[in-house]
Amino acid sequence: MSRRKQIYEGKAKILYEGPEPGTLIQYFKDDATAFNAQKKATLDGKGVLNNRISEYMMLRLAEIGIPTHFIKRLNMREQLIKRVEIVPLEVICRNVAAGTMSKRLGIEEGERLPRTIVEFCLKRDDLGDPLIAEEHIHAFGWASEAEVDEMIAMTLRINDYMQGLFAGVGIRLVDFKIEFGRLAAGDGHQIILADEISPDSCRLWDWETHKKLDKDRFRRDLGDVTEAYSEVATRLGILKQPTVGGDNIAPFPSRPK
Numbered sequence: 001m002s003r004r005k006q007i008y009e010g011k012a013k014i015l016y017e018g019p020e021p022g023t024l025i026q027y028f029k030d031d032a033t034a035f036n037a038q039k040k041a042t043l044d045g046k047g048v049l050n051n052r053i054s055e056y057m058m059l060r061l062a063e064i065g066i067p068t069h070f071i072k073r074l075n076m077r078e079q080l081i082k083r084v085e086i087v088p089l090e091v092i093c094r095n096v097a098a099g100t101m102s103k104r105l106g107i108e109e110g111e112r113l114p115r116t117i118v119e120f121c122l123k124r125d126d127l128g129d130p131l132i133a134e135e136h137i138h139a140f141g142w143a144s145e146a147e148v149d150e151m152i153a154m155t156l157r158i159n160d161y162m163q164g165l166f167a168g169v170g171i172r173l174v175d176f177k178i179e180f181g182r183l184a185a186g187d188g189h190q191i192i193l194a195d196e197i198s199p200d201s202c203r204l205w206d207w208e209t210h211k212k213l214d215k216d217r218f219r220r221d222l223g224d225v226t227e228a229y230s231e232v233a234t235r236l237g238i239l240k241q242p243t244v245g246g247d248n249i250a251p252f253p254s255r256p257k
């Protein structure tokens, strides 16, 4: 691993040059950060769980026709992905009020939204990923109108599918953040789903008890963070039984029941 060329290091992942042109290796770290990296910790086994959960979500989404950057999982912490130019936006999709939406608009956390809402934030750590309007995206050229339309359409399909998938295992998909990339294709490019989908980037609540099974456990000092991630993996059928270290992870992701 040490001889590979590192392309980028983020808060929770590292990207290395891949074995073939147009590929990268995405390595999932155990590091957790919140509030623009003001809060930091290392959570044993988080990277292993996120690698598996993200693999599972990307494979299921590919099955319903969502193009993704995922090629294959290489080992416990790494996956081979397509190299893309990341669109400098975070696309946030919300079904239930929580987090910054509750704070910003004074809506009680847990209130069901009148309809699904898609928001855009600019990917700028130094500015705290500010919420922006579509007007900003077009005016500053961060993405074209066609790309924005495509990202919104894909986000809504992803939301529909994931809401059903999680509901089937007793989990409410409150909200999530995704990122898209531009993949060179012919003379132009194609917009594909990139980055990861994991409890680091989703709010997942137990359907009955509303227990948080996501990164809010870390952000809000609720404890048992990796235990909660491992519960998500177990319910999805990725883990045979809850674990923290990831030792009993099933060799292949099983299909949703």
Ligand code: 5GP
Pocket: 090, 092, 098, 099, 100, 101, 129, 175, 176, 177, 200, 201, 202, 203, 215
């Ligand atoms: P909020 O805007 O309420 O903080 O976040 C909305 C959703 O997007 C949550 O599921 C949250 O985990 C996710 N999210 C927002 N910003 C980020 C980010 O910078 N990184 C990750 N991993 N998830 C984010």
